[in-house]
Amino acid sequence: MKDNGSSADSGYPGPSPVPVPPYGPNLTRSKIFDILSFGAKGDGVCDDSDAFQAAWKAACKVPGATLEIPSEFKFLIKPITLQGPCMPQLVLQIDGILLAPAEVGSWPISSLFQWLNFKWVQNFTIQGTGTVDGQGPQWWTVSSLYYTQKKLKNILGLKPTAMRFYASYNVTVRDIKIINSPQCHLKFDNSRGIRVDNIKISSPENSPNTDGIHLQNTQEVEIQHSDIGCGDDCVSIQTGCSNIYIHHINCGPGHGISLGSLGKDRSVGCISDIAVEKISVQNTLAGVRIKTWQGGIGSVKNVSFSNIQVSNVKFPIIIDQYYCDKHFCKNQTGAVAISGVKYNQIIGTYSVQPIYLACSEDIPCTDVDLIHIQLKPSRRYGGSHQGLCWNSYGISKAPLVPSSIDYCLRRDSGSIVKRIARFLEHVC
Incomplete structure (x- = not known):
């Protein structure tokens, strides 16, 4: 299959992968x-x-x-x-x-x-x-x-x-x-x-x-000890990615660490097993973000954001299942399902809104944890102390600043999680 820069299936002809060579091998001229x-x-x-x-x-x-x-x-x-x-x-x-x-x-x-x-x-x-x-x-x-x-x-x-x-x-x-x-x-x-x-x-x-750094249809990745400043996402994780570990990164300027966007034009988007920790994010649009289009298919699951230090970030925590990069996008039913997302120790300052969870009306976000979130307005603050929280289910644990975060998540008896699990069984 011709490779024109898209993510088509590979026709890779080589042998099985072998271990990465040691650093600085002794070489003859x-x-x-x-x-x-x-x-x-x-x-x-x-x-x-x-x-x-x-x-x-x-x-x-x-x-x-x-x-x-x-x-x-x-x-x-x-x-x-x-x-x-x-x-x-x-x-x-x-x-x-x-x-x-x-x-x-x-x-x-x-x-x-x-x-x-x-x-x-x-x-x-x-x-x-x-x-x-x-x-x-x-x-x-x-x-x-x-x-x-x-x-x-x-x-x-x-x-x-x-x-x-x-x-x-x-x-x-x-x-x-x-x-x-x-x-x-x-x-x-x-x-x-x-x-x-x-x-x-x-x-x-x-x-x-x-x-x-942009990842697409790529697995088993470690990104560490690096400085990234750009005009868009510091790290962008797209469909087909799993087993990604990102740690000790300085991000800014830019749009933060992003999963997606996924599901554009009713396409299938699948991301799983992502761990992001010990990250410093400064003067960015977002801190840690998941973004999907209305009408998409697939799932984002088993994602962990922990020990994230934010400074003057507009929106430190974002789940946006109504993502649109145009002036207008029509409403659609269906969504890329988001489940098993853990936010632990997201600490620092924001300039617009501390948390933004806009989940699908049809397929809500489930099993979302907010633990030890401490977000205060920056000195240049002109935004809201209140977060936007819509149709997201999970648990929150103190300390939580602002205190309104404690009311951000709905409690679920288990029926919604089971329904979403059945929906995803044969998708990704």
């Missing part, structure tokens, strides 16, 4: 492939894409190889696909700077989904002290993007992701910086066994749709 040795100029002006591709193909054939992007050089790289499967323990060492083309018109229409596309790789590590720079400002400032060929052609607002992995297994990304992506900075599609550690993602607060 015969296993080090410097991009400069393959004709790269490193001046930030000449196109070094062919050299990058050639170095990749050579390193891919050698077990334990390292492809080096050396420090003190800037490499201009056009949209490129680096494809596996490769020999085990391949490392991409980024110590210099990788630059995307700055001019929107220089991007081929066929490459508008992503810039650096890693496909069918496994047992693979990206690491280093360098920077991946998507050079996004021109993409953000143009209200209607056009592509110039023989004539102006509308490209429907498509913008590339800086770094994308497709159908890849046992991948580690650590220590590098990813900045100013035209759209999402780091994306994993149809992948498994992902580890992100000690990276920095940065783009301005007003850069549209620049998610930090």
Whole structure:
């Protein structure tokens, strides 16, 4: 099946995944492939894409190889696909700077989904002290993007992701910086066994749709000890994701940690087994958020948000089953069911509303726990002490600040939970 940047089923041809290699293996020079040795100029002006591709193909054939992007050089790289499967323990060492083309018109229409596309790789590590720079400002400032060929052609607002992995297994990304992506900075599609550690993602607060890390149809993920500031979700978790562990993250600016949106155009959305803990969220739209469209199908279940520190966050806690990114969305029956969501130790300040639980009239949120919630208005406060709580069932436990949170959840005798469980039995 053709991979065009969407999340279609993988045709991955490689062998079964193997363990991630240890950090810093001892390498002989015969296993080090410097991009400069393959004709790269490193001046930030000449196109070094062919050299990058050639170095990749050579390193891919050698077990334990390292492809080096050396420090003190800037490499201009056009949209490129680096494809596996490769020999085990391949490392991409980024110590210099990788630059995307700055001019929107220089991007081929066929490459508008992503810039650096890693496909069918496994047992693979990206690491280093360098920077991946998507050079996004021109993409953000143009209200209607056009592509110039023989004539102006509308490209429907498509913008590339800086770094994308497709159908890849046992991948580690650590220590590098990813900045100013035209759209999402780091994306994993149809992948498994992902580890992100000690990276920095940065783009301005007003850069549209620049998610930090985006997960879709991806399982067994750990994201830790990283700083993420962007114009959209710091971490976005989409359908098909499970066994995700996110901890020790600094988020802001941005839209917080988000599950969804799910269920658009009556589609199926399934997310389960998500743990988010020890997170600091500052000056963002949301803290921890679940968002689904009316009319969707599927479920979000077994989700835990714990030990979340918020500072001047507009809405620290959100469940929104009426999500709409337009001026108007028509009402629809049905919803992606949300159950088993735990909020424990969400502490700090808000600027608009402490809690927002807007659950479906037809399929309410069930088994929601609010424990040790302490949210106070920030100094720039101009919002409400009252939360919005609609059709959500669960339990709350003190301390709860503001005290109105104690009345946010309805108590359920068990009948609603059982009905929802029957509804979900054959969906996800």
